[in-house]
Amino acid sequence: MGLTLIKFTDTKSMPRFFLHIDDGTQRIKDEEGSELLDLTAARGEALDAARQLWASAILAGHDIKAHRFVITDHDGRVLETVDMDDVLPKRLTGRLGL
C-alpha cells in the first residue's frame, strides 16, 4: 500500500532529556523523556511548560511557586534545574513578594 509512517521524533541523533517535576515534597517522574536537540532546547521546553503549568495552576487556584523542573539525562544525572517562577513577569513576582 505504500503507507507512510508519521515521524514524530528524530531518533538518530538527538539525546533524550527527562523533565521531572519537584513539587517541594516529592518528585513527579518523567518516565518517558523527550528527544531534544540539546540542553538549551530542554531548558526552553521546561520554560514553555512552566508557563502552561502556571496558567492551569492559577485557573485552579493552586500555588506552584515551590515547584521546579529537574532536567536529567538517561542515567538520571541532573543537568539543570528550572524554577517555576523563572517565567513569571518580574513586575508580578515583585508584587507577589516572591
Place this chain on the structure above:
Amino acid sequence: MAFNNRLLRALSPADQETLRPHLRWSELERGTVLVSPDEPITHVWFPESGLTSIIAMAGTDQGIEVGLAGRDGLVGMPLVLDADRTPHRIFMQVTGAGYRIDGDLFRTVLDDHAGIRKLLLRYVQAYSTQTTYTALSNAMHTVEERLARWLLMSHDRQDADEIPLTHDFLALMLGVRRPSVTIALHSLEGLGFIKATRGLVLVRKREELEEFAGAGYGIPEAEYERLIGQLR
C-alpha cells in the same frame, strides 16, 4: 464471520454481503498515516481494532487532535459526504487492524445502497457530536478533565483496560506540553482512577473517571448509541 467494527456490525445482513467482497484486511501499525492533508482519499477504512486520530493541522508539523475513531467508526468520512479530501491528517495512534475498501468502489456502493449510506450518514452525525464536545472540553475543562475524557473515549474503543499510549501522543491529543501530561496523569493516579506506567495507562476506576470528566463525556456516547447501536 462476525465483524468487530460497530458500523459493519450494524448493517443488515444483505448490506454486509454487499460490502464483504470488496473488503481487504489491513494491519495498521502505530503511526501509519491513513489520510494526508489535502490529498485525494484513496480508501475508506473500517477499523476492527486500534485507534485513529484525526488531527487539525497548524502548519506542517503541528496540530491538535479533533476527533477519534476506532472500531466504532470509519476513516475516510469525506467520501461519505461527497468530498474527496480534507485538510486533516488521520493516523493510527494505537496499533490495530481493519478492513479497507477502494474509494471509488465505496462511492458506487453508497450510491446504490441506501441502507449503507443512511447508516454511515448517521455515523457522521454521531462523530460530529463528538467533535463539538471536544470543542466544549477544550474551552471549558482543565487538562485533567480533558485527559480523563480522552482516556474514557479510548477505553470505549478497546476490550482491555490497559491503553498503550506515550506521553508524546497524549500531549498531541490534548494540545499541551508534555510536562502538563505528566502532571495530569499524576493527579488522576493520585485519585486512584488510573495507573500510569511507561507507555501504558491502566484504567482502574472507570465510573469515578466518568464522573470526574464531567460534561465532556457521556452525551456524544449516548448519541452514538441512539444513532448506531452499542458503542463499547
